[in-house]
Amino acid sequence: MYFLRRLLFLxxxxxxxxxxxxxxxxxxxxxxxxxxxxxxxxxxxxALAAKYHLDESLASQYLRFLGLKWERRPDGTWGRVPGGLxxxxxxxxxxxxxxxxxxxxxxxLPVSLTLGGMAFLFSMGIGIPMGFFTAVRRGTAGDWLxxxxxxxxxxxxxxxxxxxxxxxxxxxxxxxxxxxxxxPMHAVLPMVALGLYxxxxxxxxxxxxxxxxxxxxxxxxxxxxxxxxFRVLLHHAFxxxxxxxxxxxxxxxxxxxxxxxxxxxxxQIPGIGVFMVNSSLSRDYTMVVGLVLLYAVLLLVxxxxxxxxxxxxxxxxxxx
Amino acid sequence: MSEAASSAPTAKVPDSPGRRAWRRLARHRPAIVSAAFLxxxxxxALVVPWVSPHxxxxxxxxxxxxxDGSHWFGTDVHGRxxxxxxxxxxxxxxxxxxxxxxxxxxxxxxxxxxxxxxxGRLDGWMMRIVDILYSLPSxxxxxxxxxxxxxxVKRWVVDWAPGLAPTVRMLLLFAGLGAVSWLTMARxxxxxxxxxxxxxxxxxxxxxxxxxxxxxxxxxxPNVLGxxxxxxxxxxxxxxLYESFLSYLGLGIQPPEASLGTLIAEGAAQINPLRVFWWxxxxxxxxxxxxxxxxxxxxxxxRDAFDPREN
Numbered sequence: 199m200y201f202l203r204r205l206l207f208l209x210x211x212x213x214x215x216x217x218x219x220x221x222x223x224x225x226x227x228x229x230x231x232x233x234x235x236x237x238x239x240x241x242x243x244x245a246l247a248a249k250y251h252l253d254e255s256l257a258s259q260y261l262r263f264l265g266l267k268w269e270r271r272p273d274g275t276w277g278r279v280p281g282g283l284x285x286x287x288x289x290x291x292x293x294x295x296x297x298x299x300x301x302x303x304x305x306x307l308p309v310s311l312t313l314g315g316m317a318f319l320f321s322m323g324i325g326i327p328m329g330f331f332t333a334v335r336r337g338t339a340g341d342w343l344x345x346x347x348x349x350x351x352x353x354x355x356x357x358x359x360x361x362x363x364x365x366x367x368x369x370x371x372x373x374x375x376x377x378x379x380x381x382p383m384h385a386v387l388p389m390v391a392l393g394l395y396x397x398x399x400x401x402x403x404x405x406x407x408x409x410x411x412x413x414x415x416x417x418x419x420x421x422x423x424x425x426x427x428f429r430v431l432l433h434h435a436f437x438x439x440x441x442x443x444x445x446x447x448x449x450x451x452x453x454x455x456x457x458x459x460x461x462x463x464x465x466q467i468p469g470i471g472v473f474m475v476n477s478s479l480s481r482d483y484t485m486v487v488g489l490v491l492l493y494a495v496l497l498l499v500x501x502x503x504x505x506x507x508x509x510x511x512x513x514x515x516x517x518x
Numbered sequence: 519m520s521e522a523a524s525s526a527p528t529a530k531v532p533d534s535p536g537r538r539a540w541r542r543l544a545r546h547r548p549a550i551v552s553a554a555f556l557x558x559x560x561x562x563a564l565v566v567p568w569v570s571p572h573x574x575x576x577x578x579x580x581x582x583x584x585x586d587g588s589h590w591f592g593t594d595v596h597g598r599x600x601x602x603x604x605x606x607x608x609x610x611x612x613x614x615x616x617x618x619x620x621x622x623x624x625x626x627x628x629x630x631x632x633x634x635x636x637x638g639r640l641d642g643w644m645m646r647i648v649d650i651l652y653s654l655p656s657x658x659x660x661x662x663x664x665x666x667x668x669x670x671v672k673r674w675v676v677d678w679a680p681g682l683a684p685t686v687r688m689l690l691l692f693a694g695l696g697a698v699s700w701l702t703m704a705r706x707x708x709x710x711x712x713x714x715x716x717x718x719x720x721x722x723x724x725x726x727x728x729x730x731x732x733x734x735x736x737x738x739x740p741n742v743l744g745x746x747x748x749x750x751x752x753x754x755x756x757x758x759l760y761e762s763f764l765s766y767l768g769l770g771i772q773p774p775e776a777s778l779g780t781l782i783a784e785g786a787a788q789i790n791p792l793r794v795f796w797w798x799x800x801x802x803x804x805x806x807x808x809x810x811x812x813x814x815x816x817x818x819x820x821r822d823a824f825d826p827r828e829n
Contacts, residue, residue, distance in 0.1 A: 211650065223666055353810035355759055357766045357779070358803035361786040365799070369791055376791070449652065456657045460766055464786060474658065475767050478665040486662060493655040501653040 201506060208498050212491065216283060219490040220263055223483050224256060230292035230481045250292055252483075263289070263487070288488040293480050299488035306470035307492075309379055310462070313469060314454040316385055317393035321450075324397040326440065329404020333439070334431060336409060345405065351398030356457055360391035360464040377466040384465075392461045396450055400443050408439035441512055448504035452497045539744060542823040549819020552812035559809055563609040572599035574606040575774050582788075585797050592797040595788060603781060604802050608809065610777040611758050614691055618757035619750050621696020626703025627746060633704070634711025635734060645708065648701050656698035657760065664690050664769055687772050691764070695757050703749050710742045744824035751817035755810040762806060778806040 231246050247253045251262055261267040265282015281287040288299035325348075332344035367387060368376040374387050411417060412435050420434040459471035470489070477485035543549055567574050572589070578597035585592040591600035633644040664687070672686045682689070714720060720737050728736075762779025764770035766786075771777040776784075785798030 215654070219662065222662060225666075225670075349811060349814055350807075353755070353814060354803070354807045355762060357763070357782055357786065358799065358807065361782070361789055361799045362803070364789055365794055365796055369789070369794060376789075452653075452655050456655050459657075460763060463767065475661060475769065478662050479769075481666075490658055490662060493658050497653055497655055 201502065204502055204505075208495075208502070211498065212495055215494045216263075216487060216491050217260075219487045220260060220483075221256070223478070223481065223486050224259070230483060250290070288491070289484040291477075291482055291485045293477060293482040293485065299484050302473060302485070303470060303488065303492060306468060306473060309467060310455065310458055310469035310471060313385065313388055313392065313458055313461070313467065314451070316389040317396065317454055317458075318447075318451070320389050320393035321396035321400055322443075324393075325400025326404050326443065328397070328401035329406075329443075330408055330431075330436070330439075332401070333405045333408030333412065344401070348398040348401035348405075351394050351401070353398075354394070356391045356395060357460045357464060359394055360387070360461055363387045363391055364464070377464075379465075379467045379469075388461050388465045388467060391464065392454065392457055395457070396454065399446065399450070403442040403446055404440060407442040408435060411435040411439035414438070437511065441508070444504065444508050444511060448497075448501040451500045451504075452493075455493060455496065536744070539820075539823040543819055546819040546822060548815045549823075552815035552819070555808070555812045556816065559608060559805070559812070560612065563605045563612060566605035567602055567609065570599065570602040572602050574598065574602045574776075582793070582795055585801075591801040592795075594784065594798055600781075600797060600801055603776060604778070604805050607776045607778045607781050607802060608805055610688075610771055610775060611761060611779070611806070612809070614688065614695070614761045614771075614777065615754040615758035617692045618695040618699065618761070619753040621692060622700040622703060622753055622757070623746065623750050625696065626700035627707050627742070629700065629704040630707025630709075631711055631734060631738065631742075634708040635715060635730075635738070637712070637715075641708070645705075648704055651698075652701055657763070660694045660698055660760075660764070661767075661769060663694050664764070687770070688775075691761055691770060695760050699753055699757055699760075703746070703753070706745055706749060707742055710745060711738055714738050714741055748817060748820045748824055751813060751820055755813040755817075758806070758810060758813075778802045782806070 229247075229252065230250075231243060244253070251259060254262070258267065262279055262281075263283060265278070265280075265284040265287070267279045267282070268276055269279055271277050281289065288303075291297050291299050291302060294302060328344050328348060332341045332348075335341045335344075364376055364387065368374050375381075375384050378384060416438075417430060417435050420430045425434070456471075458467075458469060459475060461467070462469040462471040463475075470492075473485060474489050474493075476482075477489065572578075576598065578593070580589075580593050580597045581595060583589055583593045583597075589599050589601065591604055594600055594603070629644060629648070633641045668686060668690060671690060675682050675686055715738070720733060723733055723737055758778075761770055762777060762782065765777045765779030766783040768783070771780055773780070781802035782799060785795065785802065788795050788798055
């Protein structure tokens with residue numbers, strides 16, 4: 199019930215975000231055709247603006263964007279203008295002519311999602327064992343070393359890790375390609391550059407969660423009834439100790455998606471991140487609105503899924 | 519705060535929470551080392567661009583010279599001294615981090631205090647907004663805001679205060695990064711205020727007829743200050759990281775000014791298979807990473823020091 203309400207709430211929220219993005223990019227001075235080859239004659243500019251309906255009033259453009267605009271057809275009848283957000287159409291890119299926003303997203307998104315997903319798994323793969331180990335060996339030199347390492351991961355940003363990895367493993371050693379995308383070998387360095395930071399975050403969260411779980415009553419009970427240490431750690435403490443990581447994975451997915459802006463830039467990966475920066479610089483209105491909407495919807499849905507997973511995993515959590 | 523002291527007037531007066539925290543912090547070795555290191559970085563950032571024999575923006579014929587006795591961090595594509603540029607960049611990065619954290623502090627503390635103190639439906643709505651903002655890609659909004667508002671603000675600034683025109687991008691960074699980094703602060707402050715509001719000393723003050731303003735500023739604010747300090751210390755590195763991220767993408771600090779992120783981006787642009795100019799990435803990258811590391815260690819130490827559960 200609670201989740202159903204949240205799912206329904208997504209609709210007005212998405213609409214609100216789309217509206218904000220729509221007006222924000224349009225009130226700013228400068229237009230998408232400012233950087234066209236000069237001198238474009240006023241006639242050319244007018245024609246371009248007319249083609250993309252930028253000569254209309256803001257209200258009219260907004261209705262058209264939503265797909266709620268009615269106009270008189272050449273044969274004299276009234277009808278809805280085809281397209282628009284409510285019909286699932288984000289329009290044509292103003293910069294990459296002849297490509298619709300949906301086309302560009304369809305080409306770049308799988309690449310970005312693959313990279314993000316791999317980095318997600320990579321950071322879980324190094325973070326959870328590190329956090330687990332340091333929590334179990336709390337107070338030892340191993341704990342100190344592991345915790346310091348996690349903090350170091352947190353403090354070296356991806357745009358430092360990336361170039362250094364290229365220098366060491368692509369240029370000096372020659373084990374991996376320097377950039378571009380295609381084979382699994384292409385994905386290794388970007389995955390590490392993107393995921394290392396989050397590995398540090400996850401290690402710290404796991405350590406904190408495990409430490410608390412190990413101090414709790416149910417672990418003491420499990421030990422008292424004679425469960426083996428292995429079983430106490432993995433069966434009793436771990437599922438509770440890893441919960442902070444589950445609740446962090448929502449915001450983390452957000453940061454992974456946006457973190458890939460830089461990593462895609464470094465490794466020349468044809469993902470979607472490059473478009474986000476370029477289109478907002480070049481005032482590609484439809485593209486900016488489409489991408490903002492894409493990121494927002496992705497994150498809202500992922501966060502919802504994380505909360506669902508959380509309530510399924512932790513029996514103590516109840517949403518009403 | 520004062521309740522403990524008045525309950526045992528003859529006994530030795532216990533330390534105030536603030537003083538106890540200081541004492542604990544002084545025993546926290548990584549935090550002290552980090553604080554000293556930060557002081558050193560700050561000093562270098564302030565002094566190096568001033569006293570260095572090579573001006574940060576001054577080019578020379580000596581391109582891509584590796585680190586040596588005269589150029590400690592080598593030189594870049596225009597023959598500029600990387601050591602001077604790194605610390606001039608560190609100055610800007612630290613400035614953005616500090617001011618951005620200040621902005622987030624003001625918004626977060628006000629938001630959290632109002633929500634926690636007023637409570638009820640207003641609290642519900644305010645925290646709902648925080649939840650929603652949490653689930654949105656904040657950096658995407660910062661990018662859109664910076665790119666769209668820049669020309670607008672610039673036009674406005676040129677009319678009113680032409681001297682500020684070159685710093686418009688930096689002002690936008692302060693505002694934009696501060697505006698998306700206050701959420702955690704608001705949540706923490708609200709939680710603290712909620713529990714403080716029902717504590718006996720606040721209720722006593724309330725029943726004695728103290729005004730809301732007095733309760734908020736005299737009783738509640740001093741008690742949330744500890745945790746606020748901890749989170750500001752942890753917000754500074756987060757904002758520095760954001761800023762260098764944006765600068766790397768070319769959306770942050772603009773040339774001829776340079777932050778550490780810009781310098782790293784310039785270094786990354788020089789990667790080529792023929793010659794390796796490692797110092798252009800490693801030097802600014804190391805200064806950035808060490809600064810962030812020190813700030814995080816200091817934040818961790820402060821958190822332990824202010825933690826009421828530990829003794």
